Amino acid sequence: xxxxxxxxxxxxxxxxxxxxxxxxxxxxxxxxxxxxxxxxxxxxxxxxxxxxxxxxxxxxxxxxxxxxxxxxxxxxxxxxxxxxxxxxxxxxxxxxxxxxxxxxxxxxxxxxxxxxxxxxxxxxxxxxxxxxxxxxxxxxxxxxxxxxxxxxxxxxxxxxxxxxxxxxxxxxxxxxxxxxxxxxxxxxxxxxxxxxxxxxxxxxxxxxxxxxxxxxxxxxxxxxxxxxx
Numbered sequence: 001x002x003x004x005x006x007x008x009x010x011x012x013x014x015x016x017x018x019x020x021x022x023x024x025x026x027x028x029x030x031x032x033x034x035x036x037x038x039x040x041x042x043x044x045x046x047x048x049x050x051x052x053x054x055x056x057x058x059x060x061x062x063x064x065x066x067x068x069x070x071x072x073x074x075x076x077x078x079x080x081x082x083x084x085x086x087x088x089x090x091x092x093x094x095x096x097x098x099x100x101x102x103x104x105x106x107x108x109x110x111x112x113x114x115x116x117x118x119x120x121x122x123x124x125x126x127x128x129x130x131x132x133x134x135x136x137x138x139x140x141x142x143x144x145x146x147x148x149x150x151x152x153x154x155x156x157x158x159x160x161x162x163x164x165x166x167x168x169x170x171x172x173x174x175x176x177x178x179x180x181x182x183x184x185x186x187x188x189x190x191x192x193x194x195x196x197x198x199x200x201x202x203x204x205x206x207x208x209x210x211x212x213x214x215x216x217x218x219x220x221x222x223x224x225x226x227x228x229x
Contacts, residue, residue: 002040006211010071010204011064012049014041015213018060018190022051037063053079056154058170061088061195062213074203079151084200088146088156089124089215091192091222092165093175096123096142102159106152118149119159125228131185134177141168143228156193168192186225190218 003015014037016022021036041049049065052075066072078084099122105114125143133139142165146156154173160166161173168178169191182188199210 016063058191059193062198087197089194089196090144091168096165106158117152117155120147127226127228133181188218
């Protein structure tokens with residue numbers, strides 16, 4: 001059963017698990033028996049829901065869905081005009097700076113055109129493991145809070161790779177040696193990127209909302225073996 005983080009007459013905010021598509025599309029490499037978030041919601045409620053924004057298949061966290069199609073545009077306008085703030089948590093390779101910004105264009109969905117992209121980050125905690133990961137004798141990690149100011153495809157994954165602190169479990173932009181270590185030592189191959197918080201003013205009720213989602217199980221397991229400081 002999906003975790004519902006918030007619900008009213010207009011929207012439902014659900015906690016999307018890792019490795020689940022928001023909805024099927026021509027771009028996604030869908031498996032015949034793979035159920036999307038939209039399908040899972042329909043199975044639970046026997047009602048259609050309309051995603052207002054997107055998350056990568058491998059990313060977990062909060063997704064807003066409208067209960068009626070005519071309400072989608074008003075909420076999407078909040079994203080277009082930067083009136084919605086999203087905060088992500090990520091686990092990255094190495095000791096990242098205490099805070100900073102990444103202001104580097106990334107390719108759009110057509111993979112040809114670069115578009116402006118801006119991400120702010122803050123280091124929350126660090127950890128070191130006495131496990132060798134090529135080419136070092138020890139492995140260092142940072143827990144980071146990420147605040148994207150634009151919403152480009154794979155923006156956070158690309159930006160963190162750009163500053164040499166790729167996300168753990170990222171098969172495309174990550175470090176294969178650290179990914180392999182997490183699989184061999186901790187039996188974990190999920191991406192450590194979670195859309196943990198979302199803040200906005202409701203376009204219909206005009207109320208301010210701050211919605212938070214629980215972290216997936218593999219995050220809690222990571223806390224046990226990383227022993228953050």
